[in-house]
Amino acid sequence: MDDATQxxxxxxxxxxxxxxxxxxxxxLWTQIGNLMPRHPHPRAVAHVWKWSTLYPLAKSSGDLVxxxxxxxxxxxxxxxxxxxxxxxISPTMWCAIQYLGPRETAPEHRHSQNAFRFxxxxxxxxxxxxxxxxxxxxxDFLLTPGWNFHGHHNDTDHPMAWIDxxxxxxxxxxxVGFFEYGSDRVTDYSTPNLSRSERLWCHPGxxxxxxxxxxxxxxxxxxxxxxxxxxxxxxxxxxEEGHPATVAQGHAAIRYVNPTTGGDVMPTIxxxxxxxxxxxxxxxxxxxxxxxxxxxxxxxxxxxxxxTHKVEKGDIFVIPSWVSWSLQAETxxxxxxxxxxxxxxRLNFDRLKIxxxxx
Ligand SMILES: [Fe+2]
Numbered sequence: 001m002d003d004a005t006q007x008x009x010x011x012x013x014x015x016x017x018x019x020x021x022x023x024x025x026x027x028l029w030t031q032i033g034n035l036m037p038r039h040p041h042p043r044a045v046a047h048v049w050k051w052s053t054l055y056p057l058a059k060s061s062g063d064l065v066x067x068x069x070x071x072x073x074x075x076x077x078x079x080x081x082x083x084x085x086x087x088x089i090s091p092t093m094w095c096a097i098q099y100l101g102p103r104e105t106a107p108e109h110r111h112s113q114n115a116f117r118f119x120x121x122x123x124x125x126x127x128x129x130x131x132x133x134x135x136x137x138x139x140d141f142l143l144t145p146g147w148n149f150h151g152h153h154n155d156t157d158h159p160m161a162w163i164d165x166x167x168x169x170x171x172x173x174x175x176v177g178f179f180e181y182g183s184d185r186v187t188d189y190s191t192p193n194l195s196r197s198e199r200l201w202c203h204p205g206x207x208x209x210x211x212x213x214x215x216x217x218x219x220x221x222x223x224x225x226x227x228x229x230x231x232x233x234x235x236x237x238x239x240e241e242g243h244p245a246t247v248a249q250g251h252a253a254i255r256y257v258n259p260t261t262g263g264d265v266m267p268t269i270x271x272x273x274x275x276x277x278x279x280x281x282x283x284x285x286x287x288x289x290x291x292x293x294x295x296x297x298x299x300x301x302x303x304x305x306x307x308t309h310k311v312e313k314g315d316i317f318v319i320p321s322w323v324s325w326s327l328q329a330e331t332x333x334x335x336x337x338x339x340x341x342x343x344x345x346r347l348n349f350d351r352l353k354i355x356x357x358x359x
Contacts, residue, residue, distance in 0.1 A: 006029065047317065094164070098117075106151055110149045114144070114167050120162065121161075130150075132221060141223040166269075170340070219260065271337065273336055274337060276329035283356060286323065296336050304323060
């Protein structure tokens with residue numbers, strides 16, 4: 001910052017500054033550069049976590065750490081190296097790998113924070129949301145919007161791991177969180193193939209007349225892989241046939257939405273799924289707000305501020321605000337994405353800059 005306006009040092013000035021200090025005051029002119037940088041200057045850093053590292057550590061936790069009331073979840077949060085030891089993957093979002101051993105139950109509770117789960121591999125756990133058992137299987141995206149009771153139970157003899165995403169840091173920074181315990185066990189141990197929420201809501205283009213009131217969060221408990229996969233396949237097939245369908249050449253993408261509004265699934269979190277054909281590179285972009293990807297299948301790379309990181313199935317990476325990024329697909333490249341875009345858009349802070357003219 002230009003310091004032409006900084007005052008000359010003098011005993012009187014030092015006395016003034018001591019007066020500020022003693023009275024919990026800080027002058028803007030000494031810190032405007034940090035408070036109002038010319039563009040976002042995140043403390044969070046871009047970072048990649050390898051699934052080949054995460055999963056064995058989660059598994060060891062399963063061997064050593066019980067799950068139950070108090071600790072609530074065997075969840076290991078990804079702590080952004082730039083955020084001073086806080087368990088935040090970004091200033092607004094939490095991301096954790098959660099691990100549930102054979103026949104284990106994670107007790108029910110509820111909190112103001114909005115949560116989702118995404119399953120990169122495995123099956124056999126049901127999450128019970130307000131008494132509705134929701135099957136968790138590979139590729140499924142599951143919702144637990146704020147203040148809904150939820151617990152998990154593993155109905156099999158093998159362990160299962162998945163990722164949790166929440167708005168915990170946003171909630172913590174703004175002191176908006178409430179929390180309550182529920183049942184020490186889940187309230188319904190049945191294992192239906194489809195949750196009641198799906199039976200009511202998951203029929204394309206059809207809205208139940210019992211659900212005409214719009215809801216802040218999506219009423220759908222699980223967005224199934226078969227639908228996501230088919231939607232992406234159809235986009236690429238339509239593109240091959242010469243019809244507009246993809247977001248860019250060779251790049252199919254969907255956003256999970258609240259069927260009552262067409263908007264994001266929850267007030268603070270956006271979730272999407274992207275599929276790139278082998279050889280496709282995305283444009284390089286910068287966006288306000290933070291975003292997290294998990295590779296679901298395939299191999300490729302993410303370029304973060306010009307540095308290329310190879311990533312494959314299960315790897316998770318975070319892109320803080322205004323960090324440049326692009327994706328490169330080595331094989332067909334499937335990625336789950338979530339971000340704090342609903343917060344940024346609602347508050348009108350969202351901004352996008354495309355850095356080059358590739359497709
Ligand atoms: Fe929870």
